[in-house]
Amino acid sequence: MTEETLLSARGLSLHFGKVPALVNVDADLWPGEVLAVVGESGSGKTTLLNVLSGRMRADSGVTWYRDPQSRLHDVHAMPAPALRALHRSDWGFVHQNPRDNLRMSVSAGGNVGERLMAAGNRHYGNIREAAIDWLAQVEIDPARVDDMPRTFSGGMLQRLQIARTLVTHPRLVFMDEPTGGLDVSVQARLLDLIRSLVARLNIAVVLVTHDLAVARLLAHRIMVMQRGEVVETGLTDQVLDDPQHAYTQLLVSSVLQA
Amino acid sequence: MNGYNFAYLDEQTKRMIRRALLKAVAIPGHQVPFGSREMPLPYGWGTGGIQVTASVLGAADTLKVIDQGADDTTNAVSIRRFFARTAGVATTTDTNEATIIQTRHRIPEKALREDQIIVYQVPQPEPLSKLEPSRAETRRMHALAEYGSMHVRLYEDITRFGHVAISYDYPVMVNHRYLMAPSPIPAFDNPKMHMMPALQLFGAGREKRIYAIPPYTDVRSLDFDDHPFRTTRAPQCCALCGADDSYLDEVVTDDQGGRMFVCSDTDHCETRQAEGHTGTGEPVVKEAAE
Numbered sequence: 131m132t133e134e135t136l137l138s139a140r141g142l143s144l145h146f147g148k149v150p151a152l153v154n155v156d157a158d159l160w161p162g163e164v165l166a167v168v169g170e171s172g173s174g175k176t177t178l179l180n181v182l183s184g185r186m187r188a189d190s191g192v193t194w195y196r197d198p199q200s201r202l203h204d205v206h207a208m209p210a211p212a213l214r215a216l217h218r219s220d221w222g223f224v225h226q227n228p229r230d231n232l233r234m235s236v237s238a239g240g241n242v243g244e245r246l247m248a249a250g251n252r253h254y255g256n257i258r259e260a261a262i263d264w265l266a267q268v269e270i271d272p273a274r275v276d277d278m279p280r281t282f283s284g285g286m287l288q289r290l291q292i293a294r295t296l297v298t299h300p301r302l303v304f305m306d307e308p309t310g311g312l313d314v315s316v317q318a319r320l321l322d323l324i325r326s327l328v329a330r331l332n333i334a335v336v337l338v339t340h341d342l343a344v345a346r347l348l349a350h351r352i353m354v355m356q357r358g359e360v361v362e363t364g365l366t367d368q369v370l371d372d373p374q375h376a377y378t379q380l381l382v383s384s385v386l387q388a
Numbered sequence: 389m390n391g392y393n394f395a396y397l398d399e400q401t402k403r404m405i406r407r408a409l410l411k412a413v414a415i416p417g418h419q420v421p422f423g424s425r426e427m428p429l430p431y432g433w434g435t436g437g438i439q440v441t442a443s444v445l446g447a448a449d450t451l452k453v454i455d456q457g458a459d460d461t462t463n464a465v466s467i468r469r470f471f472a473r474t475a476g477v478a479t480t481t482d483t484n485e486a487t488i489i490q491t492r493h494r495i496p497e498k499a500l501r502e503d504q505i506i507v508y509q510v511p512q513p514e515p516l517s518k519l520e521p522s523r524a525e526t527r528r529m530h531a532l533a534e535y536g537s538m539h540v541r542l543y544e545d546i547t548r549f550g551h552v553a554i555s556y557d558y559p560v561m562v563n564h565r566y567l568m569a570p571s572p573i574p575a576f577d578n579p580k581m582h583m584m585p586a587l588q589l590f591g592a593g594r595e596k597r598i599y600a601i602p603p604y605t606d607v608r609s610l611d612f613d614d615h616p617f618r619t620t621r622a623p624q625c626c627a628l629c630g631a632d633d634s635y636l637d638e639v640v641t642d643d644q645g646g647r648m649f650v651c652s653d654t655d656h657c658e659t660r661q662a663e664g665h666t667g668t669g670e671p672v673v674k675e676a677a678e
């Protein structure tokens with residue numbers, strides 16, 4: 131790769147008591163790239179996502195982020211206001227449970243518009259127009275712009291969360307099991323939507339999933355984690371079609387058997 | 389009155405409150421914690437305002453106390469009497485004569501001057517309290533000027549009602565920096581806070597917070613460019629003085645549905661009447677068709 135990385139981590143380690151959640155993890159993410167972090171439950175995927183996004187501190191190691199002006203920032207040394215501002219603008223975070231992110235007593239339009247207002251947009255008409263446009267982009271009927279999220283289905287809530295996150299055109303989005311608690315048919319539609327949005331808007335994504343099929347569909351590259359360690363990393367098709375590490379082979383074969 | 393220090397509070401407490409006031413004036417709109425004292429009045433009777441007044445009051449001051457614009461309510465009368473007794477200061481109902489005005493729920497209609505101080509009684513100093521219950525989090529939001537959630541609230545109102553449906557305690561940005569609760573004054577009074585020549589002090593007794601707006605400070609009511617803040621007022625004129633620009637109270641005059649609109653600022657109304665202004669004096673009879 132000749133291009134410079136958007137996000138780079140070196141030597142991340144974190145223990146919860148005796149539990150090694152991260153063991154000397156390196157990671158790189160290039161602009162517009164989707165990187166899947168896979169592994170069974172408890173392997174450290176969510177912890178890695180939280181550390182990379184500055185939501186949690188590692189015991190050791192460093193994470194660099196390159197801003198649009200190509201300046202490098204040590205994510206864990208950034209002042210809190212700067213990190214929070216980053217999370218509201220250039221970054222986004224999609225939670226497995228959309229209720230953790232959405233305001234359930236605020237209309238769909240208000241939910242989508244919040245990041246614009248936080249960024250200083252003070253034109254109601256423009257905010258509403260952007261909300262309507264984003265609802266359409268995530269395949270929610272724009273006529274529902276004034277409806278409360280509690281009247282939405284699980285799949286719609288997840289799409290609303292995505293609209294709310296992408297409205298400020300972030301360059302980097304962290305996603306933790308975004309299709310987690312959804313029915314299989316709903317999952318498929320959401321995966322298609324995420325894939326097309328991410329490609330069209332050239333968004334870089336760190337995607338945590340325990341589901342290799344999700345990784346296969348969305349990710350350019352894949353990192354396989356076991357007990358906090360990255361045991362294998364590479365292009366998605368290579369890793370899944372020709373796994374080198376015994377643990378990856380086990381993961382892939384268990385999917386094939388299922 | 390014997391047995392009391394001047395203006396009831398001991399000098400050490402007053403010094404502590406003055407230090408909080410100085411800090412508040414230095415950071416317009418920022419809430420400063422203070423060690424609120426027990427007062428011989430229940431919370432909700434303006435214990436925060438009383439402590440602030442007690443700390444800035446001097447022997448030469450003339451004090452006016454209003455409640456909902458009126459000088460003659462029980463609350464206003466008892467606070468005025470309290471300071472007349474404990475400080476021996478002159479009291480007045482005339483806005484012009486007052487050097488310190490303690491208020492609950494109104495700003496006088498008459499423009500205040502540089503040589504005056506207005507002290508607001510504040511029940512809830514935190515403008516974000518309805519959106520965010522955690523004190524630690526609202527402090528962080530103020531520190532980082534993260535006020536997007538308050539605009540979400542305005543967005544929701546405009547979406548639902550076509551306008552912002554906050555008629556009291558309408559949030560303001562002070563000096564382009566801090567979001568502030570103006571206390572439960574009507575939104576009608578908000579523009580009076582902007583560039584006011586008088587010093588504005590706010591005391592919240594139960595919540596133990598003091599904040600301030602120094603003279604000639606920029607105070608803007610939150611709004612959107614395409615839905616600018618507008619004050620609303622009943623379309624009537626005052627039945628007693630004929631004023632068409634003052635804030636009106638609706639007064640029920642009989643049990644037949646008769647009502648009258650009169651100035652809520654009693655001093656303003658009486659001054660105008662003394663100057664020869666008159667209203668219709670007639671109650672408005674409720675239309676049967678409504």
Ligand SMILES: Nc1ncnc2c1ncn2[C@@H]1O[C@H](COP(=O)(O)OP(=O)(O)O)[C@@H](O)[C@H]1O
Nearest residue numbers: 146149150151170171172173174175176177178
């Ligand atoms: N806050 C925490 N306190 C203690 N242990 C934790 C905490 N968060 C995660 N862990 C432990 O760290 C390991 C990795 O967890 P996690 O990152 O959530 O894994 P994954 O997302 O892959 O399921 C697990 O053993 C988990 O129990």
Ligand SMILES: [Mg+2]
Nearest residue numbers: 175176177306
């Ligand atoms: Mg997880």
